[in-house]
Amino acid sequence: MAGKTYTDAINALNSLQSNYANIMAIRESGIRKNEMALLEMVEWTRRIGYSTSDFNKLNIIHITGTKGKGSTAAFTNSILSQYKDKLPKIGLYTSPHLKTVRERIRINGKPLSEEKFTKYFYEIWNKLDKSSSPLDRFPHMTPGSMPGYFKFLTLLSFHTFLQEGCKSCVYEVGIGGEYDSTNIIEKPIACGVSLLGIDHTFMLGNTIDEIAWNKGGIFKNNTPAFTVENQPAEGMNVLKQRAQERNTTVTPVPTFTELDNIQLGIAGSFQKTNASLAAALAGEALKSMKIIDKSFDLTSNIKLPKEFVNGLKETKWEGRCQTVHRGDNIWYLDGAHTKDSIEAVSTWFREVVKTSPKKKVLLFNQQSRDANALIHFMNNKLVPDVNFDYVIFTTNVTWDSGNYSADLVSMNTCKEDVDALKVQNSLAEEWNKIDNNSELFVSPNIEHATNLIENLNNGPLDIYVCGSLHLVGGLLVVFDGK
Known part of the structure; x- marks a missing residue:
């Protein structure tokens, strides 16, 4: 839109975030x-x-799902991309983003350009600004009000994919399913549920049963649904009930043994489960669109087509079991932030570095969940194979200036706690109980922590970064120097 810049769009979008006080209320x-x-x-x-x-x-x-839904979406998107002759444009909607909000809305695997993001953003913004809703039915939608951050982006994704002429789209749910903003999708061609676990309890419930009920809310009439075979029994039972309610079926997908001989594009042995689910979803979608034969059935353990294998190999998904080489140091990055994901990713890190002679560094933050419990889960998966020589607890603030990168501004944490390093000091105190041999540091921001690590001058390092996608995203922005 004339006169409006990408920065204007990001500032407007950030104004739609719920602040910390509202979230706590x-x-x-x-x-x-x-x-x-x-x-x-x-x-x-x-x-x-x-x-x-x-x-x-x-x-x-x-x-x-709870764990692996983003990776499953990335694998699925990559498989579909192997059929470019029939699917010249594929949309992918995921959250959260790492470095730039444009990552959430991708076409053919690439984040929307700044120009197109700005154009479509203001098309939506202006339509909402100039329209109104009946207040007797929608009392919260007063004149001049806007949907929240995630709702706006979901609307923007639909608008973008339709305007761009996408032939198929992969949508990752934000939180839950039943009442998630993406669940206005009426007739998906396939639905998937990755591994269930306990997370977002204040919104979804405190038990696997309650969480499974919410996740199963995306099931639709006569749309085949698939899930992983290692789903908790109580969760699986609820998913089956939800499928029955919606006049459909949910099929557990076996982890395909041939994936043992394939180097997946996303590292970590646990990704084989997500890759298998993605293959089943892509297969169902391709059948529905009449691109492959309707008799195709991966659940009967047939051999994966070469297009599927290539798609799984070529999948790229930053911030998930990602390895970055910088000089003599190797950084191992993952945004894991729940008990299950921390344990899984720590197993990956342990396996890849346990024979490495390099000194080990931990860079960690989790600002909103029980961070102290998470570092215990992590440590239990690492010892005795891995012990850290240096441990740094940082905030998710990007720069030494005290500013966030514009795309990474977060209003949903307590600014006073961040400024006072409350969580970081608590983590350092807790870590000292776990291992008092590590040299401990508390850092006010990611740039400061990065410089601290790179100036340790104690030989090559293996650096494990986890606890938050916001931390990993901020670190990648610092690496870029932007």
């Missing part, structure tokens, strides 16, 4: 998302000139 109230959240999303859709049925032409694969 909602948590303390005990109020969880309900059907009204989806009704409002349908109304926002109307105000930008669409009906939810318009999104059916995107041939959407809808993916939820």
Whole structure:
């Protein structure tokens, strides 16, 4: 849009974030998302000139879960990309982003350009600004109000993919499923549920059963659903009930043995489960679009087609079991931030470095969950094979100036706690109980922590970075020097 820049769009988008005080008030109230959240999303859709049925032409694969849903989406997208002659444009919507918000809306694997993001952003913004809703039905949608950050981006993704003429799209759920903003999708062509675990309890529930009920909310009438074979039994039972309610089936996908001989594009042995789920989802989608034969059935353990194998090999997904070489140092990055993901990724790190003679460094932060518990889970998976010589606890603030990179501004944490390094000092105190042989540092920001590590002058280092995708994303921005 004339006169508006990408920076203007990002500043406007950041204004839609919920601040820390509002988030805490909602948590303390005990109020969880309900059907009204989806009704409002349908109304926002109307105000930008669409009906939810318009999104059916995107041939959407809808993916939820607790652990691995983003990786599954990336694998699925990469498999579909092998069929370029029939699918010249494929959309991918994921969250959160690492370095730039444009990563959330990709076409053919590439983040939307700044120019297109700005163009489509203001098309949506202006339509919402100039339209209104009946306040008797939508009392929260007062004149001049806008949807929240994630809702706006979800609307933007639909608009972008339709305007760009995408033939198929992969959508990762934000949180949960039943009341998630993406769940206005009426007729997906396949649904997937990655491994379930305990996370976002204030929104989804405190048990696997409650969480599975929420995740199973993406199932739709007559749309085949798939899940991983190692799902917790109580979660699997609920998913089957949800599928029955929606007049469909949910099929557990075996982990394909031939993946043992394939180097997946995302490292970590646990990714074989996500890759298998992705293969089943892509297969169902390609059948639905009549691109491959309708008799194709991966659950009968047939050999993976070469296109599937190539897609799984070529998958790229930054911030997940990612290795970065900088000089003599090797950085091992993963945004793991739940018990299950921390344990899985720590197993990966242990296996790749346990015979390395280099000194070991931990760079960690988790600002909103039980960070002290997470470092215990991590340590239990590492010892006795890996012990850290240096441990640094940092905030997710990007720069020494005290500023965040514009795309990484976060209003959902307590600024006072961040400024006072409250979480970081608590982590250092807790780590000292775990291992008092490590040299401990507390850092005010990621740039400071990076410089600290690179100036240790104690020979080559193996550096493990985990606890938060915001930390990993900020680190990659610092590496870029932007």
